[in-house]
Amino acid sequence: MAKQDAGHEAAQEGRVAAMTPAARVAAAIGVLDDCFSGMPIEKALLRWSRGSRYAGSKDRAAVRDLVFGGWRRRRSAAHEGGAETGRGIMIGMLRQTETELDHIFTGQDHAPAPLSPDEAASPATRPGPAVRQDLPDWLWDRFEADIGEEAEAAAQALRDRAPVYLRVNPRRGDAHRALRSLASDGIEAVAHDEVEGALRVVSGERAITRGRAFAEGLIELQDASSQAAMLRLPLRDGQTVLDMCAGGGGKALALAGRADVAVTAHDISAARMRDIPDRAARAGVRIKVAEKLGSMTCDHVLVDAPCSGSGTWRRDPGGKWQLTPSGLADFAALQARLLDAATRHVAPGGSLSYATCSVLREENDANVAAFLSRHSGWILRDRMQRLPGQDGDGFFLARFERG
Known part of the structure; x- marks a missing residue:
């Protein structure tokens, strides 16, 4: 069936004239301008796709790559292109990849308009460090303070496709x-x-x-970093596991696949868990979906907490432009509340694991230290932090046991 679907798509593609590279750039400019107006990147792409029935699957994929690439490098590309607009970003992106601009900006056959003299000129000033790393100024300061000498490599990894x-x-x-x-x-x-x-x-x-x-x-x-974290949880056949912020169930599936354990998935939003039964059936594992926890206790409780996503911004580049210092503080406060609540669901002799896909200390080590200060009976048994790179996304894990 998969091969038939692929063949049908290829046949459909053959009946649609592919967009030129210049037309794809023009489309990306329009989508990026929608993003600047406040529209989420996926919604902006969907709006363009629905209004562009002429675009084949390869065209849609190419435009998507241009848009995501431009949004990841929003600051540096805008500096290179001379304007924080969709057009400025695409000019800058093409400069960064050493593409001949005059071949793209022709104004013919759905191509973007020719470059103005100002646009054709190179930037007059050298970009600052936060611009080069494609982060807001305050976030680059946090990266340097929290990650130290590895901050630049982590920020650079977030500029490219994961x-x-x-x-x-x-x-x-x-x-x-x-x-x-x-x-x-x-x-x-x-x-x-x-x-x-x-x-x-x-x-x-x-x-x-x-x-x-x-x-x-x-x-x-x-992602490999998420897999590495789940492999660190000590599991034995017959144990019970609670994934307290399960979302779509990816980590619950990983844990259920490792040993003969009884896994329960819970999330404050039941809608996020709707695919878990089908995913579990396909994987050949059993996962119970619980909308309410009551007095349930388990041998292992995992809190994969909502966070800034700073370790995964190459997948969701809008996150780094939307996050504010107060928003980061709100995440840390929510994470602390979830950790406190999770202690009630850990069975005697069990363990509690706390995970984020963040690289920021406020959400990671600072939260761990604060938790230990509030709960003197708990001990930190394991800690893992991975930064974004070719080996995986940024990810943090801390595992606690009662002393």
Whole structure:
């Protein structure tokens, strides 16, 4: 069925004249201007796509890549392009990739208008460090203070597209079987050097969810850093696990696949969990979905807390432009409340794990220290922090036990 769908899409694509590179840039300019007006990036792309029936799947993918690339590099590209507009960003992005601007900005056949003399000139000033790192000034200050000498590498990683990682589901097979199955669907992947069961997709990522390995539950989309964190939780057959902020259930699936444990998924929004039963069935694991926890206690409680997402901003670049100091403080306060609430659901002799996809101390180590000061009977047993890079996203994990 997947091959038939792919063939049908290819046939449809053949009946649609592909947009020129210049027309794709023009489309990206319009989408970026919608983002500047306050529209979320996904909504802006959907609006363009619905109004551009002439665009084939390759055109939509190309425009999406241009838009996300431009929004990730919003400050540096706007500096290079001379204006914080969609047009300025695309001029700057093309300069950064050493693309010949005169071949794009022709004003012909749906191409953007020719460059003005000011636009054709190189920037008169050198960008400051926050501009070069594509972060708001206050956030670059936090990165330097919180990450130190690794701040620049982390910020630079957030300027580029994130690598795609898959988690091999041990209930369905091993990495060798997964690699063979992916290859049969035209998807090339390689094993992660450090994280067992993690595969980095080299090519063909857009076909993953149409492939046999995904349909059979052999693989799931999950970043390598998140996988590494879940592998650190000590699990034994027969234990109970609560994923207290489960969302779509990715981490609950990873834990259920590791051992014969009873996993319960909970989230304040029941709608976020609606796909968990189907995902669990495909993976061959059992996950109970609980809208209310009551007095439930479990051997392991995971609080994968809502956060700034600063370790994953290359996937959601709008986050770094929307976050404010007060918003960051609000996240930290919410995280503290969730940790306090989670202690009530840890069974005697059990453990509590706290995770974020943030690189910022206020959400990570500062919250850990504050938790320990409020709860003297708890001890920090494990800590992991990974920064964004080719090996995965930014991720933080702390595990506590009662003393």
